[in-house]
Amino acid sequence: MSSGFAEPAPGGGVQLGESLTLPVPETLHGIYAVALAEPPADPRELAREQVARRVAPPLRDLVLGMLASPMLTLDLRATGAFPPLPSDLLGLYGATAADLAAVASATHLLAVRAAYRPGWPPAHEWAARAVAGAVGAETGAPVVDVFTPQVLAPARLAESLPGPDGEIRLTDWMLLPHTAGPHGFWFTTKGLARFGLPELQTEHVPPALVEPWGRLLNGLARRVLDLWLDELPAGEQPLVVDLPELVSVGLQDVAAAQGVAEPMRREVSVRLRQDTVDGEPVLTVLAAEDGPDRLESLCTALFGAQDAV
Numbered sequence: 001m002s003s004g005f006a007e008p009a010p011g012g013g014v015q016l017g018e019s020l021t022l023p024v025p026e027t028l029h030g031i032y033a034v035a036l037a038e039p040p041a042d043p044r045e046l047a048r049e050q051v052a053r054r055v056a057p058p059l060r061d062l063v064l065g066m067l068a069s070p071m072l073t074l075d076l077r078a079t080g081a082f083p084p085l086p087s088d089l090l091g092l093y094g095a096t097a098a099d100l101a102a103v104a105s106a107t108h109l110l111a112v113r114a115a116y117r118p119g120w121p122p123a124h125e126w127a128a129r130a131v132a133g134a135v136g137a138e139t140g141a142p143v144v145d146v147f148t149p150q151v152l153a154p155a156r157l158a159e160s161l162p163g164p165d166g167e168i169r170l171t172d173w174m175l176l177p178h179t180a181g182p183h184g185f186w187f188t189t190k191g192l193a194r195f196g197l198p199e200l201q202t203e204h205v206p207p208a209l210v211e212p213w214g215r216l217l218n219g220l221a222r223r224v225l226d227l228w229l230d231e232l233p234a235g236e237q238p239l240v241v242d243l244p245e246l247v248s249v250g251l252q253d254v255a256a257a258q259g260v261a262e263p264m265r266r267e268v269s270v271r272l273r274q275d276t277v278d279g280e281p282v283l284t285v286l287a288a289e290d291g292p293d294r295l296e297s298l299c300t301a302l303f304g305a306q307d308a309v
Contacts (some may be wrong), residue, residue, distance in 0.1 A: 219254030
């Protein structure tokens with residue numbers, strides 16, 4: 001299915017060193033839940049009408065095409081027929097008390113599921129989120145991104161969808177939770193798996209570097225996604241993709257993850273290592289060279305001494 005959208009521009013910079021071989025999933029899935037106070041008579045017709053009214057082209061054409069195919073399904077059931085939504089995590093990731101009350105009091109859930117191949121565009125995510133958002137906007141029902149999990153406010157959901165040029169802000173599709181430990185903070189992205197990639201993680205981040213290291217990881221996620229998509233051209237799906245072990249990440253990547261431009265081309269290099277956490281593949285982010293204060297040195301080199309700490 002052609003989206004008519006341009007592919008995102010890959011990041012620049014030189015990648016050196018060994019390669020990491022990553023498997024390419026056969027299919028990716030986007031799943032959203034709409035927590036309804038009253039069930040609609042015909043969910044698919046409601047979705048079709050609201051997408052046609054609320055979603056602008058060319059995204060509208062992609063979503064309507066998915067709706068008319070087996071790649072997007074709508075499953076309406078009483079709430080007790082589904083596993084309960086994780087209210088504790090929803091609250092942790094920003095749901096308001098009103099959101100949680102609406103989810104708890106919902107009589108029915110509409111599960112919106114879409115499947116698509118890896119590559120660009122991520123039609124499974126765009127279509128499922130757009131359909132759930134259109135139904136939620138018409139019914140006043142909360143929309144839950146099951147992957148994160150988060151309740152998506154209507155305005156935020158609408159802003160996260162691609163515009164006419166097909167560009168998105170990666171930070172609208174990815175969280176960066178971090179947890180304190182005895183030797184510093186543990187960071188992990190939550191969103192790269194939407195595109196078929198392992199998530200990124202870093203251990204033992206000093207407390208003073210939480211903010212700059214988070215910015216660096218956002219930029220690195222954007223750079224790694226660009227490299228991944230370069231290896232998945234339209235109409236082709238290899239079994240594996242080789243990514244460089246050493247990756248440069250720059251201020252332009254940090255800005256691009258936020259959907260803005262940055263003229264300065266300052267970059268640093270990091271090393272990726274393939275690991276497994278709880279049975280899931282991850283890419284551990286390390287300094288390219290060992291040494292004392294190596295993470296602080298990276299942040300200082302990229303952002304400057306004043307902004308690094």
